[in-house]
Amino acid sequence: MAQISQHFIEHIEKQLPQHISLEELLAACQRPLRKSVRANLLKTTTSELRDQFEKAGYSLLPIPWCDEGFWVDESTQPLPDNIGNWLPHLQGQCYIQEASSMLPVKALLHDLEVNDHSKFLDMAAAPGSKTTQLASLTHNQGLIVANELSSTRLKGLYYNIQRCGLENTALRHADGRQFGQQTPEFFDAILLDAPCGGEGTVRKDEQALANWDINNVRSMSELQKELIVSAFKALKPGGRLVYSTCTLSREENQDVCKHLLMTYPEQVTVKPLNTLFTNADQAITEEGYLQVYPSIFDCEGFFVASFEKLGKSVEKEPAEPASKFTHLTKPSAKQLEMIVPYFNIFGWDLAPLQDELWVKKGKANTQEIWLIGKEIPALNQRLKLNRFGVKLLELNKHGPKIQHQAITTLGHHFTQQIVELTAQQASEYYQGKDIFLPAPEEPPKHKEVIVTYQQNPLGLAKHLGNKLKNNLPRELVRDKAFSELSDHAR
Known part of the structure; x- marks a missing residue:
């Protein structure tokens, strides 16, 4: 049973809207969390994944805000503890993701025009649920920068990006507070799923509220304010910023949004989320944000706010030519004569993508051939990117050899x-x-x-x-x- 601090109970009782009962909230926090999954549209369809679950005897319930997501009814049989080893999961067809965490990407893409030149930033990306959801729904269009401050979480983020077949994603390991200065007005849409106190996660983490402390909440709020300002600076005029947390306190939610509105009163407007999905009005705040309590939709607690940056976007040229990498070169004519016919063996014509091919020096005198999207060289002039592109093959004394990432992604x-x-x-x-x-x-x-x-x-x-x-x-x-x-x- 979840351990809930009396200090938290007294704190949240003062902040609850009239239509939310404290007793119902606390009762919901004691119930086990429903399992939910999302189909990765880069690898399968929603109906195909649904069929695989139903064939195994599970009933599925649709998630109102995510057409490709559903809750799994475990009343007749539980899901395996090691569902991560199930073939469709290993292949990247599905992502085990909490239902309410599917909301931020839904809000980010709502009525948003996306094309091959769109630039997205997921400012706190690990383990990759929202990055992969974004790529899935945009069908690998544009460029996604997935940033993560924690070095220990980068490996899992990279694994999920490869597993799910993302072609258009660059990884960065940095403090999100750097983006405002390093990439001013660069991104068309930014998702800041901010580090938070995690009050809404108590249904899967029984200790989440056991040692709750208001001082920790206030400290986290100060960090979130710095992050949201940085995100707004990095956003193009006319762009979309979504701020979200998996916590419940106003200090980390409405107060952070208020800080943004007060800092840029003439440049930012709220995009109300009351029509984001059917019955969204049950969770809407007076400002137009979503505050999902565990007792409303029987899921984790979550907060989502959407903003638009006013003004007209003016494309800025990078400070330096965007055609060079410090550690990569373009393939020679001789290398191209080897690479293109090699991929023809697998029935793939690589010739139209020759301009996106780069060569990197590998281990033991090998040469690596990488496919790197057109938007990445320009970004590489502004930011140090840690991982980007798709490793297609290695060239050694025995000739070319296709790489695993090329197979899973392309x-x-x-x-x-x-x-x-x-x-x-x-x-x-x-x-x-x-x-x-x-x-x-x-x-x-x-x-x-x-x-x-x-x-x-x-x-x-x-x-x-x-x-x-x-x-x-x-x-x-x-x-x-x-x-x-x-x-x-x-």
């Missing part, structure tokens, strides 16, 4: 050298095992093949006639990978 372009696996074989592939074929086959002319399951690329293997030699990177091996949800329910 594999939908490949039409040749494909071997479709069964559910059992796909599970064994993720367990790092070689796949033995029922009968020896004549290997294809090119032994490197793309293995797929349900037409979704898993990775690379070498066809040796009687088996497929597993080339899955060791760090991605999952010893307990499984294909059927019903067989692994707790």
Whole structure:
């Protein structure tokens, strides 16, 4: 049972709107949190993912604010504890995400025009739920900068970006308060899902409110004010800023928004969220923000506010030419003569993307070929980016070799050298095992093949006639990978 500080109870009681009962709120905080998942539209469709859950015997309830999200009814059988090892999750078809945390991206994209030149910033991105949701709903259009201050969380963020097939995302490891100065009026839309006290997470973290302290709330609020000002400075005039938290206190929510409005009274306007989804008015504040209490929609507590920066955007040229990287070069004519035909083997014509190819020096005298979006070189002149682009292949003395990231991210372009696996074989592939074929086959002319399951690329293997030699990177091996949800329910 959740431990809730009496100090918090007295604090929040003074702030609750009239239509929210303290007793109902506290009762909701003691109930287990409903599990929810989101379909990644870069890898599957909502109906296809729904079918997989229903086939396993689960009933699904739609999430009102997210067409591709749903709650999983566990009344007849619980979900597996290790659902992260389920094939559709490993393939990036679904993301395990709390329902209310799907709200900020919905607000960010509401009535927003998106194109290939759109620039997004997710200022506090790890573990990647909102970054991947944003890319999913925009179909990899434009450029997303996913920033994370915590170095320990960067690895998980990068893993989810690769798993979910994001082509257009650059990672940055920095304090979000730097963006206002380093990229003034650069981004078309910014999501600041701010670090917060986490009061709304008590249904999954029983200790979230056990040691609640108003001084911690006030300290966090000061950081949030600095972050929201930085985000606003980095936003283009005419752009959209969404501020969100998973906490309940006004100090970290309405008061932070008030600080922004008072700092820029002539430049910012609130975009009310009362029509964001059906029944949104149940959670709307007098300012037009969303304050979702756990007792309203039976989910985590969450706060969402949306703003527009007034004025007309004027595109600024970077201070230096945007055509150079310090550690990358353009491929030579000789390299291109090797690279383009190599990808033709897999049925992908790389020629139209030659201008986006770059060469990086790899280990042991290898050369790495990277596909880097057109918007990234200009951004690289303003910010130090930690990871960006898609690693396509390595060139060594034996010739080119396709890389795992190219397969998981761009594999939908490949039409040749494909071997479709069964559910059992796909599970064994993720367990790092070689796949033995029922009968020896004549290997294809090119032994490197793309293995797929349900037409979704898993990775690379070498066809040796009687088996497929597993080339899955060791760090991605999952010893307990499984294909059927019903067989692994707790």
